[in-house]
Amino acid sequence: MGSITDTKIDHSVHPRVNSTDPFTPRPRPVKPAHVIWSDEEAIQIAETLAASFKVGAALRDREGLLPVAELDAYSQSGLWSINVPKAFGGPEVSYATLAKVIAIIAAADPAIAQITQNHLAIVATVDLDGTEEQKKLFFGWALEGIRYGNAFSELKSKTVADFETKVVHDGDEVIVDGEKFYTTGALLAHIVPIVGVDETGQGYLVFADRDAPGLTVTNNWSSFGQRTTASGSVKIENVRVPRARALKVTSFDHPTVGGPVSQIIQSAIDVGIARGTIDDTIEFVSKYSRPWIDSGKATAGEDLFTIAQIGDLKIKLHAAEALLEIAGHAIDAARANPTLETVSEATIKTGESKVLTTEIAILSTNKLFELAGTRSTLAEHGLDRHWRNARVHTLHDPVRWKYYHVGNYYLNCVHPPRHAWN
Numbered sequence: 001m002g003s004i005t006d007t008k009i010d011h012s013v014h015p016r017v018n019s020t021d022p023f024t025p026r027p028r029p030v031k032p033a034h035v036i037w038s039d040e041e042a043i044q045i046a047e048t049l050a051a052s053f054k055v056g057a058a059l060r061d062r063e064g065l066l067p068v069a070e071l072d073a074y075s076q077s078g079l080w081s082i083n084v085p086k087a088f089g090g091p092e093v094s095y096a097t098l099a100k101v102i103a104i105i106a107a108a109d110p111a112i113a114q115i116t117q118n119h120l121a122i123v124a125t126v127d128l129d130g131t132e133e134q135k136k137l138f139f140g141w142a143l144e145g146i147r148y149g150n151a152f153s154e155l156k157s158k159t160v161a162d163f164e165t166k167v168v169h170d171g172d173e174v175i176v177d178g179e180k181f182y183t184t185g186a187l188l189a190h191i192v193p194i195v196g197v198d199e200t201g202q203g204y205l206v207f208a209d210r211d212a213p214g215l216t217v218t219n220n221w222s223s224f225g226q227r228t229t230a231s232g233s234v235k236i237e238n239v240r241v242p243r244a245r246a247l248k249v250t251s252f253d254h255p256t257v258g259g260p261v262s263q264i265i266q267s268a269i270d271v272g273i274a275r276g277t278i279d280d281t282i283e284f285v286s287k288y289s290r291p292w293i294d295s296g297k298a299t300a301g302e303d304l305f306t307i308a309q310i311g312d313l314k315i316k317l318h319a320a321e322a323l324l325e326i327a328g329h330a331i332d333a334a335r336a337n338p339t340l341e342t343v344s345e346a347t348i349k350t351g352e353s354k355v356l357t358t359e360i361a362i363l364s365t366n367k368l369f370e371l372a373g374t375r376s377t378l379a380e381h382g383l384d385r386h387w388r389n390a391r392v393h394t395l396h397d398p399v400r401w402k403y404y405h406v407g408n409y410y411l412n413c414v415h416p417p418r419h420a421w422n
Contacts, residue, residue, distance in 0.1 A: 029072075029075070029076060255343035259421070300373070
């Protein structure tokens with residue numbers, strides 16, 4: 001279960017979340033990251049990393065420790081470039097495989113898995129919108145082990161899709177001004193891609209260095225869940241970036257897999273949360289829980305109602321995993337042949353997946369305590385992190401709208417909207 005120990009922590013080596021302490025930008029890797037060459041290798045490496053990430057997950061959550069060393073190992077493993085196209089030297093694995101990789105990592109530590117989300121979505125955006133020169137540059141950086149954070153969402157805008165951050169063209173440079181929040185991964189990134197709009201309303205993704213003058217990343221993420229994602233804020237004050245690093249975003253103006261790619265990673269994180277929770281539930285019930293007095297059984301694992309509930313959780317988890325894989329293959333098909341029909345199919349299948357993964361993440365984290373009993377709530381076990389992580393992460397976008405878009409598609413043949421949250 002990765003339960004918490006009383007190990008003393010040196011916070012100068014292990015920085016904490018929501019801290020006012022300054023955090024020096026991470027150095028770029030001294031050697032290129034490993035390049036993965038097959039879907040099977042990607043899954044094998046993910047499983048190896050997950051085993052090590054799980055060991056300290058509960059402690060990192062309790063102490064609010066940023067996963068600095070873990071992230072370095074993760075990005076050097078090659079898993080951060082698995083959706084770089086083969087034409088540019090990448091493995092270009094199936095999105096079904098990419099979803100499996102994220103779910104494996106998330107089952108061990110969903111905060112670490114979430115930090116990858118924006119990087120992989122940005123790589124996909126480069127594939128959809130970048131010029132040939134931009135693809136060579138940004139894909140090359142990813143293959144070297146450079147991590148992309150994000151400065152995307154804004155706290156004070158009317159909706160998540162309204163951007164007040166401004167991009168001004170100035171000769172061979174662009175100047176960016178604005179303020180961002182929910183900037184998952186930016187604190188620990190090497191490059192911070194910033195979303196902004198120019199005077200015409202055209203959207204750009206501007207790739208700024210993490211230590212660029214005028215770019216301030218604040219470690220002020222105080223949520224009760226996904227605590228160690230470093231999803232704080234970024235202030236952008238007259239940040240100058242070479243114009244060649246300003247990627248013009250048009251992928252939502254016509255049918256592309258931009259939305260489904262972003263969403264399937266979120267769905268995979270929730271599958272991972274559920275899988276890790278169910279595994280911990282089974283372990284706790286088997287080792288520590290007592291049978292209920294009316295069951296007449298010697299162990300909690302023999303309780304008929306507990307057995308049935310574990311069966312129910314497993315069935316629903318497997319259904320969510322199956323639909324996640326179906327969604328991944330639908331994205332692969334739409335990427336290969338992007339039409340309104342194929343992209344809508346990928347969007348709907350991914351939306352269906354998001355519904356099931358959200359439901360099993362919330363259900364499993366509630367059932368953990370019901371089935372494991374009162375002693376499972378003791379702080380020494382750190383199991384409350386599962387519920388907190390599920391509750392917070394599943395708020396990323398409202399699943400109630402997935403039901404609507406799915407129903408409207410099948411009943412009225414209405415194609416779903418195209419944006420990063422669908």
